[in-house]
Amino acid sequence: MAMATLLVMLIVIGSANSLRMDYYITTFPFAESIVKNAVNKALQNDPSLAAALLRMHFHDCFVEGCDGSVLVDSTEDNTAEKDSPANLSLRGFEVIDDAKEQLEEQCPGIASCADIVAMAAGDAIFWSLTSSLSSPSSRSTNCRGPIYDIPKGRRDGRRSKIEDTINLPFPSFNTSQLINAFGRRGFTTTDMVALSGAHTLGVARCSSFKNRLSNQDPTLDSDFAKALSKTCGAGDNAEQSFDDTPKNFDNDYFNALTRKNGVLFSDQVLYTATGTRAIVNGYVMNEARFFLDFQQSMVKMGRLDVKEGPKGEVRKNCRKIN
Ligand code: HEM
Numbered sequence: 001m002a003m004a005t006l007l008v009m010l011i012v013i014g015s016a017n018s019l020r021m022d023y024y025i026t027t028f029p030f031a032e033s034i035v036k037n038a039v040n041k042a043l044q045n046d047p048s049l050a051a052a053l054l055r056m057h058f059h060d061c062f063v064e065g066c067d068g069s070v071l072v073d074s075t076e077d078n079t080a081e082k083d084s085p086a087n088l089s090l091r092g093f094e095v096i097d098d099a100k101e102q103l104e105e106q107c108p109g110i111a112s113c114a115d116i117v118a119m120a121a122g123d124a125i126f127w128s129l130t131s132s133l134s135s136p137s138s139r140s141t142n143c144r145g146p147i148y149d150i151p152k153g154r155r156d157g158r159r160s161k162i163e164d165t166i167n168l169p170f171p172s173f174n175t176s177q178l179i180n181a182f183g184r185r186g187f188t189t190t191d192m193v194a195l196s197g198a199h200t201l202g203v204a205r206c207s208s209f210k211n212r213l214s215n216q217d218p219t220l221d222s223d224f225a226k227a228l229s230k231t232c233g234a235g236d237n238a239e240q241s242f243d244d245t246p247k248n249f250d251n252d253y254f255n256a257l258t259r260k261n262g263v264l265f266s267d268q269v270l271y272t273a274t275g276t277r278a279i280v281n282g283y284v285m286n287e288a289r290f291f292l293d294f295q296q297s298m299v300k301m302g303r304l305d306v307k308e309g310p311k312g313e314v315r316k317n318c319r320k321i322n
Pocket of ligand 1: 201
């Protein structure tokens with residue numbers, strides 16, 4: 001892409017709302033390093049949390065915008081997003097709590113929970129890239145990756161309702177349903193495919209793909225179907241990694257799709273449908289292209305329906321609206 005086009009894109013994306021890279025520079029310059037340390041500490045104990053934090057940011061932004069609504073606990077009068085079936089396997093809330101506690105201790109009322117989630121996702125990706133550099137088995141020794149600085153200044157929402165999670169895409173979606181679900185939120189087809197590349201990290205549970213096995217899904221490789229059935233032999237919660245390198249941020253997920261080894265139906269359709277197959281092939285051939293598109297789409301995602309001024313607040317505790 002020509003440099004001029006890229007610059008125009010960045011300016012357009014950058015002016016969509018009042019988020020700023022240096023948002024905390026005068027009010028709380030250590031905010032970002034406190035979050036990074038909390039994330040690093042958690043990931044050292046459990047590297048699989050990198051995937052969980054990335055997914056949490058997506059589930060936050062796609063429902064009511066990036067406003068920390070996914071963090072809110074249900075109360076007697078309100079069933080929150082967290083308790084939706086789509087969110088039951090989200091993990092890593094304690095990492096956000098830990099960061100928030102330290103932030104509030106040092107400088108109360110400044111750093112929002114929505115910003116913590118967004119920063120933690122970026123830190124988790126960075127961690128998965130740098131940890132893969134030191135792994136001898138890793139193919140990602142090229143020192144590149146979707147490392148991006150995210151604009152900050154999100155405020156926390158005051159609404160978190162289970163019914164709003166209907167806006168999340170289902171793993172049973174076909175390509176047009178995926179394109180529509182993302183298109184409604186202002187994402188292009190390329191954004192959607194690039195963001196699906198987040199499945200380079202982490203796992204899906206059997207319950208998310210078992211219907212493909214009973215329906216003998218023709219988009220599924222027969223040997224891979226046997227591997228998935230074996231996973232499911234251990235029950236609905238048994239985990240299957242999306243690709244062979246679930247802790248490394250790389251383009252292996254897209255490689256898997258070309259072998260009909262996509263775990264979810266919504267993964268594999270990206271290769272089955274002609275419109276998206278070219279994008280997948282592009283990412284297989286050029287990992288750097290995937291990284292660039294992914295980081296741009298993540299910054300775009302992080303700006304979804306951000307609450308500004310009195311429309312939001314800075315929660316004292318991420319689990320409770322003030
Ligand atoms: C394209 C539409 C998408 C669908 C239908 C979808 C669906 C799913 C499903 C069903 C799971 C497994 C949940 C489970 O079985 O417990 C999952 C996991 C995951 N998703 Fe997505 N997802 C989509 C897009 C995204 C995006 C845009 C991101 C982030 C930018 C993302 C990040 C992740 C990650 C990292 C995991 C692994 C989580 C872990 O290991 O704990 N997904 N997704």
